[in-house]
Amino acid sequence: MRPYMGTPFGRDVHLSLRAEQQFWAVSFGYAERMAEEAGQNSPGVMLGGVYQHESRTQHDAAAIGYPLIAAAIAGISAGLGSAPVIIADFGAAQANNSLRPVALALDRIRSSSPDVGFTVVHTDLPHNDFATLFDVVDRSPESYLNGRAEVFPFVAGRSFYDRIFPPSSLTFGWSSSSLHWLSAAPAPIPDHFFVHLSEHAPARHAYRACSQDDWTSFLDHRSVELAPGGGLVVVDVLRGDDGLVGSEALFDCLESALRQCRDDGLVTHVEYDSLVYPTWFRSVDELRAPFTPNFVGSAGNELALLDCITTVLEDPFAALLERGEVGDYASAQAGFLRGFLSPSFESQLDPGRSSADKNAVLDEIWRRTAERIAADPHAAAPAYRLSAVRIRRL
Numbered sequence: 048m049r050p051y052m053g054t055p056f057g058r059d060v061h062l063s064l065r066a067e068q069q070f071w072a073v074s075f076g077y078a079e080r081m082a083e084e085a086g087q088n089s090p091g092v093m094l095g096g097v098y099q100h101e102s103r104t105q106h107d108a109a110a111i112g113y114p115l116i117a118a119a120i121a122g123i124s125a126g127l128g129s130a131p132v133i134i135a136d137f138g139a140a141q142a143n144n145s146l147r148p149v150a151l152a153l154d155r156i157r158s159s160s161p162d163v164g165f166t167v168v169h170t171d172l173p174h175n176d177f178a179t180l181f182d183v184v185d186r187s188p189e190s191y192l193n194g195r196a197e198v199f200p201f202v203a204g205r206s207f208y209d210r211i212f213p214p215s216s217l218t219f220g221w222s223s224s225s226l227h228w229l230s231a232a233p234a235p236i237p238d239h240f241f242v243h244l245s246e247h248a249p250a251r252h253a254y255r256a257c258s259q260d261d262w263t264s265f266l267d268h269r270s271v272e273l274a275p276g277g278g279l280v281v282v283d284v285l286r287g288d289d290g291l292v293g294s295e296a297l298f299d300c301l302e303s304a305l306r307q308c309r310d311d312g313l314v315t316h317v318e319y320d321s322l323v324y325p326t327w328f329r330s331v332d333e334l335r336a337p338f339t340p341n342f343v344g345s346a347g348n349e350l351a352l353l354d355c356i357t358t359v360l361e362d363p364f365a366a367l368l369e370r371g372e373v374g375d376y377a378s379a380q381a382g383f384l385r386g387f388l389s390p391s392f393e394s395q396l397d398p399g400r401s402s403a404d405k406n407a408v409l410d411e412i413w414r415r416t417a418e419r420i421a422a423d424p425h426a427a428a429p430a431y432r433l434s435a436v437r438i439r440r441l
């Protein structure tokens with residue numbers, strides 16, 4: 048990682064990250080098939096068979112928040128009694144990228160409260176692939192369950208834009224690569240699948256407004272749930288002060304593939320208009336906006352924003368490019384896009400299409416995307432801007 052120097056607020060850091068691969072074998076596929084059969088794929092939900100194996104970028108991204116975990120817990124851990132401590136993972140997907148941060152939080156709390164028991168709650172949308180999540184938590188060699196007694200994993204299938212926990216019950220909350228997903232796609236984007244690359248002012252306005260409301264709503268619910276002194280670390284994608292997110296060229300390869308599929312009649316014009324990535328990459332100013340200087344929730348509880356780190360994540364697949372393995376590089380990048388976009392795109396295709404037909408269309412979109420990346424891989428290489436914030440309930 049190299050520091051992103053674009054913001055006056057960000058405390059820039061240089062983190063050296065070990066690009067670990069988590070491609071260990073688990074039995075997945077059952078939950079994916081069940082969800083498909085039930086027509087349950089919905090925007091934002093990541094299915095285990097794909098996301099779990101295509102989320103190396105998000106795995107590397109999460110590490111930017113690790114140094115904030117100890118400080119996030121420091122406000123409360125000394126005062127813990129014998130009641131179980133609740134740790135939340137907001138927007139877990141299959142939890143493979145949550146194992147390490149949860150383990151860090153558990154160890155930190157145990158270092159000052161050795162006898163305390165834990166409830167770890169992985170939250171996600173109701174149609175998330177929770178079956179694979181349990182498999183990951185139970186069977187991964189990296190699981191926080193390994194070597195730690197009295198730790199009990201649970202899930203909550205509920206939006207993080209709603210209340211999930213009782214008042215003042217939460218000691219620590221973690222969220223990585225999830226909060227840019229909006230509560231809904233607030234408007235059509237006529238000229239691009241990604242609103243930050245759209246020239247359409249009404250779409251940008253609607254997405255920006257939705258992002259503000261969602262961020263405020265997330266903070267409001269957490270301000271009720273966190274115990275006084277409790278902490279939250281949120282790692283997410285970032286839009287820099289220059290308006291860039293760092294993956295414009297990569298995303299344009301996909302947009303170009305989508306347009307070609309539309310022009311070739313593979314997807315209809317109506318489908319093309321519906322294919323959107325319902326997210327907003329917040330800037331530091333947008334993250335800070337609700338804190339004036341503290342955030343005051345509707346119940347009167349206050350949250351303070353204590354740290355904001357910004358950085359740039361180097362391309363996780365750069366080694367392939369350096370070795371000249373252009374085909375593999377293009378497949379890896381297209382696979383990454385596929386990992387988080389396929390469920391949304393699948394739900395946005397004409398519902399009259401069969402599941403097999405949808406899969407064939409999506410396969411062609413990813414094949415054409417990879418083709419475009421391979422045509423000029425250095426130009427397509429991303430450098431994602433990231434933020435990590437630490438928040439404390441006062």
Ligand SMILES: C[S@@+](CC[C@H](N)C(=O)[O-])C[C@H]1O[C@@H](n2cnc3c(N)ncnc32)[C@H](O)[C@@H]1O
Pocket residue numbers: 091092093102105106109137138139140141142144145170171172175205206207208222223224225228229230387
């Ligand atoms: C890109 S994945 C990130 C998963 C994981 N935290 C990681 O770092 O790899 C985004 C996750 O956020 C979830 N998500 C999106 N909107 C959500 C919401 N409103 N409430 C809860 N989870 C949500 C999606 O279902 C998905 O699992």
